[in-house]
Amino acid sequence: MRGSRVDLGSGEGVAQAIADAECVLHLASDPLHAWEVDVSGTQRLLGQIGDRHLVYMSIVGVDRHPLPYYKAKYAVEKLIEGAGGLHTIVRATQFHDLIAHRLERMTRFPIARVPMGHVYQPIDLREVADEVAGLVEARPQGRAPDLAGPEILGIEHLARTYMTAKGKERPLLRYPRPGRVSRAFRQGLHTNPERAVGKVTWADHLQRRFADR
Numbered sequence: 019m020r021g022s023r024v025d026l027g028s029g030e031g032v033a034q035a036i037a038d039a040e041c042v043l044h045l046a047s048d049p050l051h052a053w054e055v056d057v058s059g060t061q062r063l064l065g066q067i068g069d070r071h072l073v074y075m076s077i078v079g080v081d082r083h084p085l086p087y088y089k090a091k092y093a094v095e096k097l098i099e100g101a102g103g104l105h106t107i108v109r110a111t112q113f114h115d116l117i118a119h120r121l122e123r124m125t126r127f128p129i130a131r132v133p134m135g136h137v138y139q140p141i142d143l144r145e146v147a148d149e150v151a152g153l154v155e156a157r158p159q160g161r162a163p164d165l166a167g168p169e170i171l172g173i174e175h176l177a178r179t180y181m182t183a184k185g186k187e188r189p190l191l192r193y194p195r196p197g198r199v200s201r202a203f204r205q206g207l208h209t210n211p212e213r214a215v216g217k218v219t220w221a222d223h224l225q226r227r228f229a230d231r
Contacts, residue, residue, distance in 0.1 A: 024046075026056075026059030026060070027051070027055040027058070027059050029059070032062060032066055036063075036066060041073060042067060043073045043075075044060070044072060044074045045075050047091075049087045052091070053093075056093075056094050057094055057097065060074075060097050067103055068103075070103075071154075072104065073108070073153050074094065074098055075150060076091050076092075077111075078110060078164050078210050079109075079208035080095065082202075082207050084202055106153050106156075106160065106162050108153055109164045110166070111139040111140065111165070111208065112138055113142070113143045113146070114218070114223040117140045117220075118180060124177060125186060125188055128189075129189050129191050130177055130188040130189065130190045131193055132177050132191070133173060133194075134204075135203075136173040136200070137170050137172050137203070137209065138176065138208075139169065139170045139210070141168075141216040141218075142167070142223065144218075145165070145216050145217065145218060146165055163215075166209065166215060166216065167220075168214050168217060169219060170206060170209050170211060174190060176220065177190060179220065183224040
């Protein structure tokens with residue numbers, strides 16, 4: 019149903035929205051309320067899905083990374099698998115745009131602060147969209163192969179190149195962040211170098227993002 023309001027958290031509008039669908043593409047998420055919206059909401063969706071093909075967008079490493087949001091995403095995966103219906107789950111690494119958004123926040127002060135040793139494997143959103151569109155048209159696969167960007171980069175490099183592309187000049191402070199979550203980001207548990215299928219690099223993204231500067 020085009021233009022209808024759907025609230026996965028409450029279930030409002032879900033049945034109406036998928037009534038005429040053959041395939042449901044599940045991209046809805048709320049990182050701040052992931053257990054209420056992502057997990058409980060998916061339970062409600064599964065109660066309405068019937069024999070439709072469900073394609074779910076997840077994140078690389080959710081089965082081993084301790085970040086609470088990733089744990090919620092993994093719980094959603096297990097719900098979908100446990101329901102026994104027609105489904106495809108595809109995981110991707112972080113989008114270029116998400117990394118850029120976080121870097122904008124990190125570099126907005128006179129001294130840019132980045133957590134020491136964190137690494138990322140950013141991927142182009144349009145490349146992921148093309149792959150997911152193909153999964154919607156294809157037969158259910160269960161777990162589809164991961165989608166990961168072409169290079170693994172440290173947060174310091176990402177921050178410096180972002181500031182240079184934007185024309186910012188900031189001292190960069192690398193600070194140690196304790197805890198299991200930070201260690202996982204240093205270990206790259208959210209990356210998959212064996213599935214570096216993306217072609218658009220971080221440099222390509224920055225060139226396009228700041229092309230008018």
